Amino acid sequence: MPRLGILALQGDVREHQATVQSLGIEPTLVRTPQQLEEVDALILPGGESTAIAHLLVTSGLREPLANRLNEGMAAFGTCAGLIALSAEVLDGRSDQWSFAMLDVAVRRNGYGRQVASFETPIEVESLGLVPGVFIRAPRIERWDPQVEVLASHDHGDGEHPVLVKQGAVWGCSFHPELTSNAEIHGLFLQHVGF
């Protein structure tokens, strides 16, 4: 049985944990390189991307996690997790780095600051409508052809992807974990062999 981990340095770890528990999976919380070795797939939660990036370095996880991802480990990032997995980060700090597993360019807070945070139903391929909660959300502004778009949203200026996958790596600009709907997590886990 493969083992699912949740990166537990900062952010809405508890919500991801509850979501996957509702699917009958007991995840491992990953805060150290040793814990990373125990898991076969990893969820990167929402949170503050700069804080999580900083903590990845100080906890010694940056390099081993980059290696695991490059070796093909499955990963699912929401919001800050999407930023961490993206190839290019726009409007980030000058020293912002990322794992570059998804060939997309994301703009931090691309939908605005907190007062512009919003929720709206999102049509996901093969699932139908799911609730979309966008909080200071990153916006996917460019994406390469090898990136598969599973859902898009038109925020008044054309369709932009909000749920994407490239191989075993998935990224989502909203927060399925903040709702009681576990379908996106289920879809990801099913695709990566759980």
Next chain:
Amino acid sequence: MTTQENFGSVGTARVKRGLADMLRGGVIMDVVNPEQARIAEDAGAVAVMALERVPSDIRRDGGVARMSDPQMIKEIQATVTIPVMAKARIGHFAEAQILQALDVDYIDESEVLTPADEVNHIDKWGFTVPFVCGATNLGEALRRIGEGACMIRSKGEAGTGNIVEAVRHLRTINKAIRMLQLADESELFSMAKDLQAPLPLVLEVAATGKLPVPLFCAGGISTPADAALVLQLGAEAVFVGSGIFKSDDPERMAKAIVEATTHYLDASVVARVSTGLGAAMKGFETATLEQRLSERGW
């Protein structure tokens, strides 16, 4: 306030509480200028609180403490990419309107500033921006949530560098939650009356065993060990006010408190980051204080 735009709803309880969820396991730092904001972000803060004077200086200077100058808030917003919070006086809804117009990410209706209304807190449901409020006990926390607060922070005693009040408030809140969980259903009505808290919220807490919104800790945290202590007592994130920029080496202290907050269950990490930090802020014995900020608000 929920406003339906053509692309979605803004200001819903879920998006307001959701930002608090994103800050969990993090450190929110008080900063008084863009340079400090930069240091905070570099150290891994999840958000900054923009204010003119840290609580220990407010305590020293006396006088009326008000909302900060919008110019300073804007400069800090332009400097960092993390959320920027700002404080409004208790009951001062006009200050809160200004802060919302400035696009701050969270408003702290704070006892650290001089209260503007001795009876009413701000009606927070009417705002798109979320609010955090302080509480010393469960009834106070639930009254604030009833008024629309999306995050509760235990008050502690701001500007003292003394953790004793924060511990008291956290333990008081969590003990009351445990008592609700143990109570017979028929006892909850009178417990709601004793707590002076809205009955539906009391029933919710009794059923879930936690507040309906995240519980953070503020007021007196000044070392990595303090952060590890309050997180083990059930706080989900920490606010650090004077504790960082009144210490000997703010940059190191900020980083150390961030690491201790993530690895609060691993004493070897907290030990490592605590080593050779230099002096924490001097602090006060709370028994000798002339003004207890935690008594403001009700």
